[in-house]
Amino acid sequence: MAKQDSKNNIKVLGAYGGKATNMELTSLQLSKEIVLDAGNLIGGLGNGIRNINHIFITHAHLDHINDIGFLIDATFESRTTPLKIYAQKNTLDSIKKHILNWEIWPDFTQINLIGTQQPSIELVEIQLDETIEIHDCKIKAIPNNHTPSSNGFVIEKNNTSSILFTSDTYCCDSIWEEANNNPKITAIIVDVSFPSRMEQLAYDSKHLTPSLLEEELKKLKRDDISIYVNHIKPSYKLEVVTEIIKSNLLLNGGNILEAQDVIDF
Ligand SMILES: [Zn+2]
Numbered sequence: 001m002a003k004q005d006s007k008n009n010i011k012v013l014g015a016y017g018g019k020a021t022n023m024e025l026t027s028l029q030l031s032k033e034i035v036l037d038a039g040n041l042i043g044g045l046g047n048g049i050r051n052i053n054h055i056f057i058t059h060a061h062l063d064h065i066n067d068i069g070f071l072i073d074a075t076f077e078s079r080t081t082p083l084k085i086y087a088q089k090n091t092l093d094s095i096k097k098h099i100l101n102w103e104i105w106p107d108f109t110q111i112n113l114i115g116t117q118q119p120s121i122e123l124v125e126i127q128l129d130e131t132i133e134i135h136d137c138k139i140k141a142i143p144n145n146h147t148p149s150s151n152g153f154v155i156e157k158n159n160t161s162s163i164l165f166t167s168d169t170y171c172c173d174s175i176w177e178e179a180n181n182n183p184k185i186t187a188i189i190v191d192v193s194f195p196s197r198m199e200q201l202a203y204d205s206k207h208l209t210p211s212l213l214e215e216e217l218k219k220l221k222r223d224d225i226s227i228y229v230n231h232i233k234p235s236y237k238l239e240v241v242t243e244i245i246k247s248n249l250l251l252n253g254g255n256i257l258e259a260q261d262v263i264d265f
């Protein structure tokens with residue numbers, strides 16, 4: 001399918017799988033009100049944090065949920081509607097049990113917005129393959145291969161084009177089948193965390209390396225999809241970037257993502 005003249009885009013707020021100077025944790029901004037993963041909302045959004053009403057979470061690892069507690073804390077007084085957190089059941093349970101538990105952070109699901117009977121955080125359970133529609137965005141959770149309850153997302157905007165975010169993942173068929181079967185997908189953001197020499201650690205922690213991605217890309221039966229990479233572990237940045245470029249994995253104008261990049265799709 002020819003790439004259309006679409007103005008759809010999303011903004012990268014953080015693109016790494018660990019923290020280091022000028023390397024921010026995973027988050028994407030889909031629209032003024034909607035973000036996906038919460039690794040770097042405060043630093044990435046600045047004053048824009050007050051507009052965020054919907055956070056979609058791929059899994060409960062710390063680099064993806066880090067800023068949920070700080071965002072509700074910073075916007076509590078100005079909120080008029082609950083901050084909605086969307087994720088699969090196990091992920092919501094983990095956030096509630098281990099973060100919003102009054103010990104690590106207050107349980108904002110039990111704290112009402114000022115002058116209302118509405119909670120300041122509302123946890124919304126989603127299912128795999130379910131599509132949630134908010135304004136001009138359709139967001140669908142898809143299976144990946146990382147933790148038992150992790151998922152990626154396909155984001156469609158304005159009923160025109162879609163971008164697929166694998167989130168953290170090891171080898172799997174579901175992501176590539178989704179891309180092969182959905183002609184609206186024009187770009188994929190994929191996890192490459194470790195250099196190829198660390199394949200055992202990549203397997204144990206369920207992430208990809210450049211050589212594993214090269215193998216995975218053989219499952220993609222289309223030649224019109226842009227491939228973007230994120231989630232590099234900061235300690236291995238130079239090595240991973242060198243391998244990705246040498247193996248020519250950034251297809252159709254894709255890139256290695258950095259905070260504040262805007263991806264057109
Ligand atoms: Zn991660």
Ligand SMILES: [Zn+2]
Nearest residue numbers: 059061146168
């Ligand atoms: Zn993870």
